[in-house]
Amino acid sequence: MNNKLSIHTKLKVRFSECDSLQIVWHGNYLKYFEEGREDFGVQHGISYLDAKVNGFATPIVKSTCEHKLPLKYGDECTVETTFIPTDAAKIIYTYRIFKDEKLICTGETVQVFTDKNGELVLNNPSFFLDWKKKIGLI
Amino acid sequence: MNNKLSIHTKLKVRFSECDSLQIVWHGNYLKYFEEGREDFGVQHGISYLDAKVNGFATPIVKSTCEHKLPLKYGDECTVETTFIPTDAAKIIYTYRIFKDEKLICTGETVQVFTDKNGELVLNNPSFFLDWKKKIGLI
Amino acid sequence: MNNKLSIHTKLKVRFSECDSLQIVWHGNYLKYFEEGREDFGVQHGISYLDAKVNGFATPIVKSTCEHKLPLKYGDECTVETTFIPTDAAKIIYTYRIFKDEKLICTGETVQVFTDKNGELVLNNPSFFLDWKKKIGLI
Amino acid sequence: MNNKLSIHTKLKVRFSECDSLQIVWHGNYLKYFEEGREDFGVQHGISYLDAKVNGFATPIVKSTCEHKLPLKYGDECTVETTFIPTDAAKIIYTYRIFKDEKLICTGETVQVFTDKNGELVLNNPSFFLDWKKKIGLI
Numbered sequence: 159m160n161n162k163l164s165i166h167t168k169l170k171v172r173f174s175e176c177d178s179l180q181i182v183w184h185g186n187y188l189k190y191f192e193e194g195r196e197d198f199g200v201q202h203g204i205s206y207l208d209a210k211v212n213g214f215a216t217p218i219v220k221s222t223c224e225h226k227l228p229l230k231y232g233d234e235c236t237v238e239t240t241f242i243p244t245d246a247a248k249i250i251y252t253y254r255i256f257k258d259e260k261l262i263c264t265g266e267t268v269q270v271f272t273d274k275n276g277e278l279v280l281n282n283p284s285f286f287l288d289w290k291k292k293i294g295l296i
Numbered sequence: 297m298n299n300k301l302s303i304h305t306k307l308k309v310r311f312s313e314c315d316s317l318q319i320v321w322h323g324n325y326l327k328y329f330e331e332g333r334e335d336f337g338v339q340h341g342i343s344y345l346d347a348k349v350n351g352f353a354t355p356i357v358k359s360t361c362e363h364k365l366p367l368k369y370g371d372e373c374t375v376e377t378t379f380i381p382t383d384a385a386k387i388i389y390t391y392r393i394f395k396d397e398k399l400i401c402t403g404e405t406v407q408v409f410t411d412k413n414g415e416l417v418l419n420n421p422s423f424f425l426d427w428k429k430k431i432g433l434i
Numbered sequence: 435m436n437n438k439l440s441i442h443t444k445l446k447v448r449f450s451e452c453d454s455l456q457i458v459w460h461g462n463y464l465k466y467f468e469e470g471r472e473d474f475g476v477q478h479g480i481s482y483l484d485a486k487v488n489g490f491a492t493p494i495v496k497s498t499c500e501h502k503l504p505l506k507y508g509d510e511c512t513v514e515t516t517f518i519p520t521d522a523a524k525i526i527y528t529y530r531i532f533k534d535e536k537l538i539c540t541g542e543t544v545q546v547f548t549d550k551n552g553e554l555v556l557n558n559p560s561f562f563l564d565w566k567k568k569i570g571l572i
Numbered sequence: 573m574n575n576k577l578s579i580h581t582k583l584k585v586r587f588s589e590c591d592s593l594q595i596v597w598h599g600n601y602l603k604y605f606e607e608g609r610e611d612f613g614v615q616h617g618i619s620y621l622d623a624k625v626n627g628f629a630t631p632i633v634k635s636t637c638e639h640k641l642p643l644k645y646g647d648e649c650t651v652e653t654t655f656i657p658t659d660a661a662k663i664i665y666t667y668r669i670f671k672d673e674k675l676i677c678t679g680e681t682v683q684v685f686t687d688k689n690g691e692l693v694l695n696n697p698s699f700f701l702d703w704k705k706k707i708g709l710i
Contacts, residue, residue, distance in 0.1 A: 344507070
């Protein structure tokens, strides 16, 4: 069984992502996390569009980011996205961004499932359970 | 008849809207134009949501922006939004942003109408013609 | 002595802040927190520009956001920003966003001080201690 | 002599770049143009950082964008960036974005040179003339 599901996504800092301090504006790291998360989702069949096709949305209900070092315009970095298994009807990912093997920041997002009416779904949708089986998590 | 329909919208530059040059990143002016345009739309009953209620979207097909002076973090400015009448099935606005009566930039946007299938609508929708009558343009 | 320093800032959701789910994209709440934080800073003399004038930057080292309810385009909301006193050389704020007295989200940011060379400052800068005295915190 | 200097840059649409209409928000195309422009600049030695090292900034004074077809989340596209020679002290680029050989949008940006005091430079800086010689434009 694979308890740790991780992928690595390469990114390059855009000019428009930097602020007056000439570093990446802190909120833009959530875009990098999202790029990592969706890269994971596309590779593993659990992306935003996979959920949508099954009639669900997966809105973020919690996000955290801790910054160790800044990134500047033009920097190339790698987002490590890790799927964290949980029994709850949630999708949890953790993130670590590296530049030249130096840790830039860490973070976490928690997503829930909502149905076509936007209502919170309290039990794991069957498409998600099927995915967990396929991936070897249950 | 009112040939010139203008409103003024006050704005304050956000920190996250400024770039490494410590001025507003050029693409963010389109957000300011949008704020002016929607302010006009809400006041005059021709907003994004008014179109939506009538089954139409009004995507932007052209936008231009010319910069005369920069804006910095914390600057307060005014967006002047002017509806430009046209017979075509389009919505045209021009914009001028001022700070302390100095002209910061000018711009223009052109929108078209698309129906619920996302198809371009070649004739003016009846809700838009009704609006033009109400406003005294036709 | 005033142990709780809070202000309220009114905001209106911009069209460009909403995502494909037709709700505010989660990362944009950090912009709303920033607007509240800077509003606090300007009113109380501890803004980004106040730090800058004294030779310091105050980069964010941690941010969290928990979402209870979504915001949609055109929604008007209030950001409650609270300064959380600490002895450490940090600036901590918590946030609560309300719409019509319903809690939309909560959050926290932690900032540190860096000097003109971008180096972390381990002790509270004198301008910050002076501010704390003035505000009645020490 | 090379009269047409073009490069191609591949991009993938991010979730956070799409709006409530589930298409890329029009202002985000300026980010794609910027990515193409900087890609050109890095390859040809005329990037934002090359200008900065020589004591100049190159702020955008005009940008236009014309949309033919929308892009959606997950779409992969190519930005074609073309340097347009001019004798004026300006940097002009045109852009075309394609998806599967279909034209998505076209655009143009005009940049000027400002010196370390933020003042407009009316003549071509020597580093820019040197670059033009090197590239075979003069």
